[in-house]
Amino acid sequence: MNTRINRIIEKSDIKRERNRENSAAILRELTDITQDKSKWPVSFNQVSDALDIPSENIRHKALFLLGEMGLSYPDNVDHDLIKKIASCRTDSSEKVRAQAVCAMGRIGRGDYHLIVSWLPSMLKMRNDQSEKVRMNVIWACENIATQKPELFADQIDVFAEMLEDPADTSEWKRRKCSVFSESASRNTCLNIARS
Numbered sequence: 703m704n705t706r707i708n709r710i711i712e713k714s715d716i717k718r719e720r721n722r723e724n725s726a727a728i729l730r731e732l733t734d735i736t737q738d739k740s741k742w743p744v745s746f747n748q749v750s751d752a753l754d755i756p757s758e759n760i761r762h763k764a765l766f767l768l769g770e771m772g773l774s775y776p777d778n779v780d781h782d783l784i785k786k787i788a789s790c791r792t793d794s795s796e797k798v799r800a801q802a803v804c805a806m807g808r809i810g811r812g813d814y815h816l817i818v819s820w821l822p823s824m825l826k827m828r829n830d831q832s833e834k835v836r837m838n839v840i841w842a843c844e845n846i847a848t849q850k851p852e853l854f855a856d857q858i859d860v861f862a863e864m865l866e867d868p869a870d871t872s873e874w875k876r877r878k879c880s881v882f883s884e885s886a887s888r889n890t891c892l893n894i895a896r897s
Contacts, residue, residue, distance in 0.1 A: 706731055707751045725757045732763045742771045746778050750786055758795045765790060765798065769805030776812035784809070788820055796832040803827055803835065807842025814850040821846075821853065828864055840864065 707728055735745050752764035772779045790802035810817040828839045
C-alpha cells in the first residue's frame with residue numbers, strides 16, 4: 703500500500719536530521735487525520751502503517767487514532783489490524799503498551815466481537831510492570847463492559863485481585879469498581895473496595 707505515510711518513509715535516508723523531519727511530517731499527517739473525522743473511514747491502512755515506524759511518539763499517536771477510529775467505524779476494523787495493534791502490547795515502550803490496550807478497549811466498545819479472542823491475553827497485562835499499563839487494562843475493560851458486561855462475569859476473581867494492586871489510588875478503585883459493577887452486583891464491588 704502506497705499511503706502518504708509510506709511515501710514519507712520511502713523518502714527518508716539514514717541521516718538523523720532527515721529522520722526527524724520525516725517523523726515530524728508523519729505526526730502532522732496523523733494529527734490532520736485525527737482532526738478531520740471525514741478521513742477516518744478511509745485512513746485505517748494509512749494509520750496502521752505508522753505502527754511500523756520506530757518512533758515511540760508516532761506509534762503512540764497511531765494507536766490512539768486507531769482506537770478512536772475503531773470505536774466510530776468498527777466495520778472498518780479487520781483481524782489483521784487487531785493483530786497488529788495487539789502486537790504492540792509487548793512493545794518495549796510503556797507508553798506504546800498502554801496505548802495498545804486502550805485502542806483494543808475502544809475498538810471493543812465499538813464492537814466487542816473484534817477483540818473477544820484477545821481478552822485473555824489483554825487481561826494478562828494486569829501484571830505489567832507499569833502502573834500506567836495496568837490502569838489502562840482496567841480502562842479498556844470498562845470500555846468493553848459498557849457494551850457487553852457479561853464478557854467479564856467469569857473474571858470477577860481477576861478484578862478482585864486487581865483491587866489489591868499496591869499502586870492503588872482512588873481513581874484505580876473507581877475504575878475497577880465500574881467494570882466490577884457491570885459484571886457483579888454493586889454491593890459485591892463496594893464491599894471489596896471498602897476492604
